[in-house]
Amino acid sequence: MAVIRPEAAAALARWREALAGLALAGAGLWAALGAFGLLAWLGWAGVVAGAALVFAGVQRGRFRGRQGGPGVVEVVEGRIAYFGPEAGGTVALSEIEELRLDPTRDPAVWVLEQPERPPLAIPVNAAGADQLFDAFAALPGLQTGHLLAELEKGGRWPVVIWEHPDRRAARPRLH
Secondary structure (H helix, E strand, C coil), X not given: CCCCCHHHHHHHHHCHHHHHHHHHHHHHHHHHHHCCCHHXXXXXXXHHXXXXXXXXXXXXXXXXXXXXXXXXXXXXXXXXXXXXXXXXXXXXXXXXXXXXEECCCCCCXXXXXXXXXXXXXXXXXXECHHHHHHHHHCCCXXXXXXXXXXXXXXXXXXXXXXXXXXXXXXXXCCC
């Protein structure tokens, strides 16, 4: 018999880093305001660390909200693998040339382009897709705020979230 309803446990798990950051910041504030000397300084450090953890936890929680989609995602040593019911594949993180979000499919998919290979489409709600946040954050120059905003917005057409800097520089321009 579970003490916490499954829906409540899922919500707590989704926001676990942010909740841990709040707890750390609260304990740090208590120590900073109630103590003197070194313990007070450690308390203020706890407040700063807790605030950073809340910020990171909110980003992860926003990314993690979808579940129940087809397939399984694994991220191991810089390689993203997707095992789906109809298609799948692997992509080395260092070889990704473009990351797109395609909300026109049901469910929406991340499309990872790499040279000389077909694009890999990963549903945003596949099992283990929350691991993709850390993998995508490692891409040079990726704006996680933009990624999260596009993911939440929905949209009517595919949108480029990130493009490799070398590929962007090689694109011909009109002027």
